[in-house]
Amino acid sequence: MSAFLGYLNEKNLSLFTDYYELTMCAAYFDNQNFEPATFDLFIRRLPQNRSYFLFAGLEEALNYLQNIKFTEEQLCYLEKQGFQAGFLDYLRNFRFRGEVWAVPEGTVAFPNEPLLRITAPIIEAQLVETFLLNSINLQTMIATKASRVVEAAQGRAVIEFGLRREPGVDAGMKVARSSYIAGCRGTSNVLAGMVYGIPVFGTMAHSFIMSYPREIDAFRAFLKTFPNKTTLLIDTYDDIAGAEKAAVVAKELAVKGICLGGVRIDSGDLVESSRKIRGILDTQGLQYVKVFASGDLDEYKITELLDKSAPIDSFGVGTKMGTSADRPYLDVIYKLCETQNADKSFSPIMKLSKDKNTLPGRKQVYRFRNDDGTFKKDVITLADEPSEGEAMLVKVMDKGKLMSSLPSLEEIRGFAAKNIAQLPQKYKTVINAPLYPVELSEKLQKLVKVLKQQIAEKEHL
Amino acid sequence: MSAFLGYLNEKNLSLFTDYYELTMCAAYFDNQNFEPATFDLFIRRLPQNRSYFLFAGLEEALNYLQNIKFTEEQLCYLEKQGFQAGFLDYLRNFRFRGEVWAVPEGTVAFPNEPLLRITAPIIEAQLVETFLLNSINLQTMIATKASRVVEAAQGRAVIEFGLRREPGVDAGMKVARSSYIAGCRGTSNVLAGMVYGIPVFGTMAHSFIMSYPREIDAFRAFLKTFPNKTTLLIDTYDDIAGAEKAAVVAKELAVKGICLGGVRIDSGDLVESSRKIRGILDTQGLQYVKVFASGDLDEYKITELLDKSAPIDSFGVGTKMGTSADRPYLDVIYKLCETQNADKSFSPIMKLSKDKNTLPGRKQVYRFRNDDGTFKKDVITLADEPSEGEAMLVKVMDKGKLMSSLPSLEEIRGFAAKNIAQLPQKYKTVINAPLYPVELSEKLQKLVKVLKQQIAEKEHL
Numbered sequence: 034m035s036a037f038l039g040y041l042n043e044k045n046l047s048l049f050t051d052y053y054e055l056t057m058c059a060a061y062f063d064n065q066n067f068e069p070a071t072f073d074l075f076i077r078r079l080p081q082n083r084s085y086f087l088f089a090g091l092e093e094a095l096n097y098l099q100n101i102k103f104t105e106e107q108l109c110y111l112e113k114q115g116f117q118a119g120f121l122d123y124l125r126n127f128r129f130r131g132e133v134w135a136v137p138e139g140t141v142a143f144p145n146e147p148l149l150r151i152t153a154p155i156i157e158a159q160l161v162e163t164f165l166l167n168s169i170n171l172q173t174m175i176a177t178k179a180s181r182v183v184e185a186a187q188g189r190a191v192i193e194f195g196l197r198r199e200p201g202v203d204a205g206m207k208v209a210r211s212s213y214i215a216g217c218r219g220t221s222n223v224l225a226g227m228v229y230g231i232p233v234f235g236t237m238a239h240s241f242i243m244s245y246p247r248e249i250d251a252f253r254a255f256l257k258t259f260p261n262k263t264t265l266l267i268d269t270y271d272d273i274a275g276a277e278k279a280a281v282v283a284k285e286l287a288v289k290g291i292c293l294g295g296v297r298i299d300s301g302d303l304v305e306s307s308r309k310i311r312g313i314l315d316t317q318g319l320q321y322v323k324v325f326a327s328g329d330l331d332e333y334k335i336t337e338l339l340d341k342s343a344p345i346d347s348f349g350v351g352t353k354m355g356t357s358a359d360r361p362y363l364d365v366i367y368k369l370c371e372t373q374n375a376d377k378s379f380s381p382i383m384k385l386s387k388d389k390n391t392l393p394g395r396k397q398v399y400r401f402r403n404d405d406g407t408f409k410k411d412v413i414t415l416a417d418e419p420s421e422g423e424a425m426l427v428k429v430m431d432k433g434k435l436m437s438s439l440p441s442l443e444e445i446r447g448f449a450a451k452n453i454a455q456l457p458q459k460y461k462t463v464i465n466a467p468l469y470p471v472e473l474s475e476k477l478q479k480l481v482k483v484l485k486q487q488i489a490e491k492e493h494l
Numbered sequence: 495m496s497a498f499l500g501y502l503n504e505k506n507l508s509l510f511t512d513y514y515e516l517t518m519c520a521a522y523f524d525n526q527n528f529e530p531a532t533f534d535l536f537i538r539r540l541p542q543n544r545s546y547f548l549f550a551g552l553e554e555a556l557n558y559l560q561n562i563k564f565t566e567e568q569l570c571y572l573e574k575q576g577f578q579a580g581f582l583d584y585l586r587n588f589r590f591r592g593e594v595w596a597v598p599e600g601t602v603a604f605p606n607e608p609l610l611r612i613t614a615p616i617i618e619a620q621l622v623e624t625f626l627l628n629s630i631n632l633q634t635m636i637a638t639k640a641s642r643v644v645e646a647a648q649g650r651a652v653i654e655f656g657l658r659r660e661p662g663v664d665a666g667m668k669v670a671r672s673s674y675i676a677g678c679r680g681t682s683n684v685l686a687g688m689v690y691g692i693p694v695f696g697t698m699a700h701s702f703i704m705s706y707p708r709e710i711d712a713f714r715a716f717l718k719t720f721p722n723k724t725t726l727l728i729d730t731y732d733d734i735a736g737a738e739k740a741a742v743v744a745k746e747l748a749v750k751g752i753c754l755g756g757v758r759i760d761s762g763d764l765v766e767s768s769r770k771i772r773g774i775l776d777t778q779g780l781q782y783v784k785v786f787a788s789g790d791l792d793e794y795k796i797t798e799l800l801d802k803s804a805p806i807d808s809f810g811v812g813t814k815m816g817t818s819a820d821r822p823y824l825d826v827i828y829k830l831c832e833t834q835n836a837d838k839s840f841s842p843i844m845k846l847s848k849d850k851n852t853l854p855g856r857k858q859v860y861r862f863r864n865d866d867g868t869f870k871k872d873v874i875t876l877a878d879e880p881s882e883g884e885a886m887l888v889k890v891m892d893k894g895k896l897m898s899s900l901p902s903l904e905e906i907r908g909f910a911a912k913n914i915a916q917l918p919q920k921y922k923t924v925i926n927a928p929l930y931p932v933e934l935s936e937k938l939q940k941l942v943k944v945l946k947q948q949i950a951e952k953e954h955l
Contacts, residue, residue, distance in 0.1 A: 053696030235514030
């Protein structure tokens with residue numbers, strides 16, 4: 034493995050950051066700016082065909098914040114990059130001691146809603162930006178994508194099969210975890226199975242079939258080792274011929290009282306193929322043998338298959354889910370929204386770049402429900418405004434310490450399932466879902482207006 | 495950090511694999527199949543708008559092969575998953591002891607050409623599939639994408655700026671390395687700077703500007719710490735007003751004999767904006783202050799900017815390069831192409847699924863050149879066929895040991911630059927490049943035909 038993998042542990046990711054975080058912090062240090070500031074981590078907009086986000090990645094973000102520190106080796110590297118001794122001494126004792134508010138992992142969320150809100154001396158709050166964005170971006174992107182795939186499958190099992198083309202080792206682990214949170218039944222990733230306790234699944238590859246003189250020899254060889262509930266891959270040469278051979282070995286097993294689990298198809302026209310295969314199996318009295326489909330699947334393809342009533346029992350979904358192929362990133366950003374003045378009062382801050390405005394001040398998000406308990410709308414308010422909705426942001430860290438223990442993966446998965454169930458169906462269609470209403474409180478709207486005016490005057494625009 | 499990061503070191507990635515690799519190997523073990531087999535790792539097709547691949551990831555692949563083994567903890571997990579004692583004993587002593595041929599990192603390559611060719615007892619060759627695909631997929635995808643971005647910039651510096659939205663920690667490191675191989679001048683990723691020796695770059699964020707009462711105060715505060723060659727971010731409120739303030743501080747610096755490095759714009763219409771800003775700077779005698787552009791850039795956008803003669807000196811390219819956003823995966827596959835028979839003879843193997851055929855036999859790739867030394871065409875042959883071209887696949891590992899030390903990152907980068915320079919210009923246009931000719935030798939074509947016939951007979955198609 035490359036040398037860097039030694040760095041991948043909780044105590045050594047402090048340099049996994051953009052260089053400018055360090056130069057800005059050095060400038061803050063030189064200018065003796067140690068006042069608290071507040072940053073919001075949020076997603077600017079919904080990608081095409083997404084109508085909600087499923088928030089994931091909080092556990093890692095909080096672990097990072099608890100553990101970030103600088104080693105002598107790292108400080109030595111920074112010294113060679115020209116950082117001054119005073120700042121390096123500051124980093125030597127660096128810990129994150131701020132306050133964090135966040136929505137729980139597994140929350141259904143929307144654009145512009147703060148997902149994390151961090152208040153800390155500005156150097157501490159700034160330095161953690163890059164890692165937090167990197168971590169939340171990937172995990173929320175995948176949980177969101179996987180949630181769409183699971184919805185499209187309408188209760189049929191979805192197994193995460195994308196490890197080979199997921200972008201790197203960390204992604205391979207995080208995709209397994211995030212898609213499990215989103216409702217996938219399991220993963221092909223054995224390490225994720227071991228580390229996270231996620232159920233692992235797999236069948237066999239074409240190479241296994243090809244390594245035997247005949248396809249049916251390969252089936253028998255595999256069943257010798259794994260007789261129970263095995264799924265046979267039947268499309269190495271021809272899916273229909275493969276199904277007939279699978280039926281032969283299924284009946285050989287049946288004589289011994291063993292049930293073949295299923296057959297997998299991974300290529301060709303899955304509608305036509307699954308119908309013919311189901312027909313072959315049913316004709317031979319093998320109604321209990323399931324049809325498992327894989328190969329280039331995503332929420333769009335699964336919707337199409339089920340719209341055409343393809344008799345498929347479960348899906349292995351790989352590359353397109355594991356890379357969020359139609360949109361492999363989120364517009365996740367981390368923006369300053371408040372600074373503290375010399376007189377200890379707070380100033381709300383906003384950015385006014387073209388098309389990239391941000392919301393000023395320390396904020397809260399409130400959720401309102403319909404009479405049937407489903408989500409009706411959200412309102413973003415200033416943090417100290419009263420509201421009748423449910424407050425979404427919860428204080429999770431104080432002075433750099435966790436407020437309480439974190440939920441287990443199963444708890445997060447359950448919370449996500451509940452959240453998604455409470456999102457009205459119209460927001461869960463694969464395409465053309467309406468926009469969920471997210472409003473700004475009157476007070477926040479007024480503040481935006483006032484600040485725009487002030488900035489225009491101050492900066493001579 | 496999540497528990498799994500403890501596993502990210504060279505000795506513990508053996509379970510970073512699809513479950514089916516292990517079940518297939520268990521079946522091979524039970525059936526006493528320890529014969530050698532050969533697998534090709536290759537990319538099935540070019541994604542849209544790609545006309546070549548820049549191969550990267552070999553160093554990590556070889557390190558993985560040298561180090562893979564199973565710990566007692568991992569074996570204990572596998573035992574709980576139902577694997578039998580005999581197979582677990584086999585894994586306890588598992589090492590990769592095969593032979594590997596590969597094209598060097600930094601090679602320009604094309605679809606269906608073996609990039610790695612592995613010959614080993616089938617269990618060893620099979621078990622490493624998932625990791626090898628995961629590793630080569632990401633690194634080759636990014637090197638290819640970054641090479642396109644660097645070409646589009648026509649000699650202007652490109653800095654890799656995507657860390658915050660790259661998919662995870664491992665991707666953040668591999669993107670920095672792969673894009674540096676492809677010709678990027680550096681990265682924003684400080685850890686990649688430290689681990690790989692890649693030059694690191696950065697400017698400042700909007701939050702830094704916003705944390706001061708006035709934009710110009712922020713500029714002065716930053717320049718106090720970093721007076722030399724600093725690049726000021728000027729679009730927090732208004733790019734033109736920002737450029738005028740940058741000119742003010744540039745002249746304050748000039749009095750002290752210090753040169754402002756440049757200004758960065760990150761939003762709006764970069765053509766119009768860069769022209770106006772260049773005008774402001776030039777009018778004030780600040781011809782030496784560079785214009786640095788960032789914000790949603792990729793090879794398409796850079797081509798458009800330069801086609802319109804936008805006066806931009808260098809580019810910070812982030813998310814779209816770091817995620818290969820228009821195609822976030824490659825069709826990289828790992829296919830059995832040869833097995834050994836009981837009588838020690840070898841049988842070429844091919845797969846015949848719909849639209850997914852593979853090339854049988856142990857193969858070599860030969861490259862032919864035009865008279866000016868540029869690449870003319872490649873020919874895929876059987877490994878033992880003579881050819882007049884340059885053999886692309888080199889033996890890099892024998893009995894699990896490296897044949898020689900691996901090239902340094904700078905050497906790989908130089909080799910890539912030479913390779914790309916030798917690819918004729920017509921194959922390097924951002925869109926609509928012609929297809930580079932890759933032929934199959936007559937012998938290989940004949941073998942494909944014979945095997946298709948044999949499979950059809952054998953499997954009753």
